[in-house]
Amino acid sequence: MSRRGGGPRPTRAGGPFAGSVLALSLWALVAHNSGSGWVQALGCLLAGFVVVGLFGPALAVSRLRVTVESNPSEGTEGLGVRVVLGISAPGAVRGRPPCGGPTVTGEGDLELQVVPDRRGAIEHLELDVSSASPFGLLWWHKTVRVALPRPLWVAPTPGAPDAAFVSSGTPRGGLEVARHRDGALGEPRGVRPYAAGDPRRLVHWPATAHRGELMVREAERPDAAVPHLRVALLDDGPAGDAAARRALGTLLELLGRSSPVMVSTLERDGPRTEPVYGPADARRRMARAVAATGR
């Protein structure tokens, strides 16, 4: 769905408008005073070309509809992600802050690169949609706010590790997956689809071949002591983002030493304390974390 974010406006229209008016006035003056009817008639047709060329795009832009057909669910701040747009007619699209990016032109399905400039959930894109239809003489543009089919979670870039986040100990609640590192496998329970961060050794190849996607074994095992990272963000602004970067740095550091790491964060749905197995999971958790105050 796209929503109008203000009417169409011409892009750098001063020159074309002034030039057209000047040229047509001059033409009209010469045609009128030379008394040649065909020159005047030709000038009228030129005026038609100018009117259609200068104002046609306004109509085209106002009729242009843009939707986001698909988007990845994860990204990283400062790095481009590609979303697939559906555009109802030929035109050009560019992301606007906080998800800017280069312009793409075309029709139908377009692949647009947007660069989210901060961490968090992105549910809408501000897009700058423009068109010069039908003659390509002048571009008009409008800003639309387009809903994403699913939220794009933007992870922070890892910052410097900070020991203040970490506490050791066993959190309440069972650990879902056994640690394979020490070779002690718990009671096998079944298979489940692979989730980012699962150790490769847990992959159950027969089930994977059968199912067509990566499946991992599940087992139950008594709790083990794991490092515990407690992340509390100050706000959902720049300070919170900085804290999330440091927390991610810390988490990646911890994961380098042992996996999993128990991570407590506050998410929109409430507090979440779950183990993190790998970097992808870590980024995802830091993307979803919110501050206690800013909910």
Place this chain on the structure above:
Amino acid sequence: MTEVARGAPPDIIAAAGAAPEQPDAGRGGRLWAAAALARGLEANLTSVVRGAPGALRTAVVAALCGGHLLIEDVPGVGKTVLARTLARSLGAELSRIQGHPDLLPGDVTGVTVYDQRTGVWEFRRGPVFGHVVLLDELNRTPPRTQSALLESMDEQQVTVDGETWALPQPHLVLATQNPVGQLGTFPLVESQLDRFALSTTLGYPDAQSEARLALHDGGRDAMSTLRPVCSIGDWAAAIAATAEVTVVPSIADYAVAITRATREAPGVRLGASPRASIALVRSAQAHALVSARSFVAPDDVAAMAVPSLAHRLVVDGDGRFAASVVGSVVSSLPVPRP
């Protein structure tokens, strides 16, 4: 006012060609016989299994259209009773295969053994050689056995040691599946799910029905008095007659539109295949017979959309979400009207 308008429901099958007194005259007679069989079957099922009319109707439809039925539900809600009742009502014996992780393909299809007295290799038929086969807890069997089973279902034959054995006809497989994600299960692949014409869930019965079940030992005494409603031959004839139920092009278009719409529905990763369209039309024909009609009405298609499509979709959530996707597709598409 005519008879039609005044009150008694118009018996369309009678109107379609033959009077009820002459059940064997032409297409109308065949349809009439099949509809009568369907009604008897439904009455038998209702007397034993209580509290799940939708599932029972789906089971009857599966029996009439000759497609296999997948029942997905938690243990203990009467899946086996349903299968047994259906088998007995159709005049067949139920062969039952209990799925477990150690089940091998040979346990199902049969094995070739050496007879020392005669000195020849002899094929011992497995439990799959039955008219009505109950595959209990299908997703607890390992994938190898699953695929052996499902291929026999699809091709109506079993190949062991290079020899091909045809399965008895008609052949109806009722498979039960514990909800996906339960402990110790091997999920079924989409292509295998696609071989089931219909799927349904029984669900827990309401309090009244459950009390009645407790009182009558789970309907076992009702089962003991159950009479078959037909012979195997009648059943085969009914399956053949189902194919004769009229489907006009606008109805077929409606069914295809529903199938296609599932492919574009939000939250669906893989929509229903063209095989699903065929199954939808076929089951709608059976549903029309159950409703005592000689033609498929839009409501038949709508009623069979969830049972014949939901299990084939690969969706972001679980099976319940698939059913709601199909439901929302059906409720959003325009219905053909006269």
Place this chain on the structure above:
Amino acid sequence: MSVLRRIRAANAPGPPEHSVVLRIAAAWTVALGIAACAAEGELGASTAGVAIVALGAGSVFSYRRRSRPMPWLKLVLAVVAVVAFWWFFFQISKANGVTNLGAVEGPLAVLFTWIQVTHAFDVPSRRDLAFSLAGSVTLMAVAAAQALDMGFAPFVLAWVAGMLVGLGAMWGSMCASRPRAASALVGGGVLAAVGAGCLLVLPAPSVSSRLVFPSSLAGDVSLASPAGLEGTGGGATLPVRAGSPSGRSTVGGYLGFAGPLDTALRGTLGDQLVFRVRASRPTFWLAESFDDWNGQSWLETAGPGPEWRAVPGGSPFGLAPVAPSASGTEDVQTFYLAEPGPNLIFHAEVADQVWFPADRLYMDRDGDIRSGTSMGPGSIYTVVSLVETPGAAALAGASGPGLDPSDLARFTELPHPYPRVAALARRITAHATSTEAQVLALEAWMGRHTRYTTDIPPLARGADTVEEFLFVERRGYCEQISTSLAVMLRTLGIPTREATGYVPGQYNPITDLYDVEAKDAHAWVQVWFPGYGWQSFDPTAQVAAVNPSPAATIGHEALGALRRIPVLPSALAAGVLAMVAALVVLRRRRPATEAAALGATLERAARRAGLEPGGPESLASLGVRLDAALPPAEGEPAASLIAAAAEAAAFGGRAMSPPEAAALARAAASVLRRARRRRGARAGAR
């Protein structure tokens, strides 16, 4: 440094343009511009042919080399362009100063053509192709400046089509999409509407005296006797003879452009185009005036001095008009000859200046102008006139110095007394107080009592034209009518002369030209008013006063066309058409089958009952809902049963029998009545 970099950036070739459609359209528009210039005579046919072939070759070449632009080619092309400019200025300076726009336009067209052709060899990018499209505008403009007739329209249409396709392809190439025919068509439609709107709103073009006027001769041959009238053997000595429809002084069969105007002759007027006139307002294009009436012919009286004097100087010739006042509004007329004409210079009264590219021009004492050379088709000359258009009140109160006595005698002289004519004229003008009123009264009388026709018998030998017309025939054409008016005025002592020439002709709002045809030849009366000079009176027809704008012209013609439409047959035809259309619509809206009709009735009932019948719901389910909302009483039909029957008919592949269909239709109607009744009851309860 930054300036240099900027220049380099501006000259850097853009990304190569791959759209073949855009390239073809660009070449097409330029080729059309060249062809149009050739068609309007701006370019020679061979030059145009070579240019178009070179243009095609250049387009193909630059398309093939689009990804590998050649910097040295730019340099070569720049040199060629400089040479072309140098040639252009050389041509202009050779033409001995700019005397005439036509002298510039020819070289200009050649210059534009060669610039476009050389440019075609180096159009790698979209910007270059856009320049080609824009350049074709200049070529078309140069051609349009010379276009005189509607023969230019096909060029314009084809050029507009090329521009539309080219611009559409340019946009398609900009956004990497296929050009869309629909948007090009819509754009073209809007463009045509805007163009037509501008054309209607803009005032008609007018010639400004601040410009240099065109004049050129084609097929000119010096005449044997310098001021003699070509084709008549010279002067007023032509014997009376039957007219022939061809010949320089009898263009299109009109015999009035000879030395004498013989009213006994009967010519037949053709409808070939004689010349086109670009003028600020329509007036009589005067060729000759006559002062001497001999009862059958108008002649020029030989004066005391030489009859024709050479006008001194060269083009433009200053005529020093003989009118008493040289203060009228300026009217510029340019004549474009389409047929070989007499060597008379047509003009609006009173000619002041003539732009005529010959050494000599001759003028007589009454202001008639002749050239010393013949004029072929394509000859152009321009006359600047000072037109005095006093209103009726001004003429009524006209005062000032009268004619000198010899002239007064010339213009009131009659060959014999005409007693009956004089008596008639006095009777008609009995109540007129001024000269103007007398003229108008006589005109009105002639309008009432005489009939216009060109089909009158030749005048008997010895008969007097005026007596014959006024008292015997009372039928005739402009010569008889105007001569009679002139003679009647002379019997009243009013100085009068006979004039011949052309009426303004048909105005074409597109070309802004008056198309004068042979049948527009005319004779009329000029009356002397002190202070205002000779004023034309046309007893035969009325003349529009001002140059109409295109909108007025088109509107007038449309109104005329509307008036010509027969009302009753059109109304009948429209009625029949409307009935047929209504039948078709009704047929289309009527449900195709009985089942559909039942469904529609049930839907209406549901709507009446306040149910929403439009949702995704089958008819059977709607029937059930209807029954729930409107429970049928005992003996009433149930909507669900009707719905089931309709579905059975529609989806069961079984046609309804007529009695069954009728019964169901009645049942459905009763459900509809029930819905209405319940609704009324609900409304009443509320």
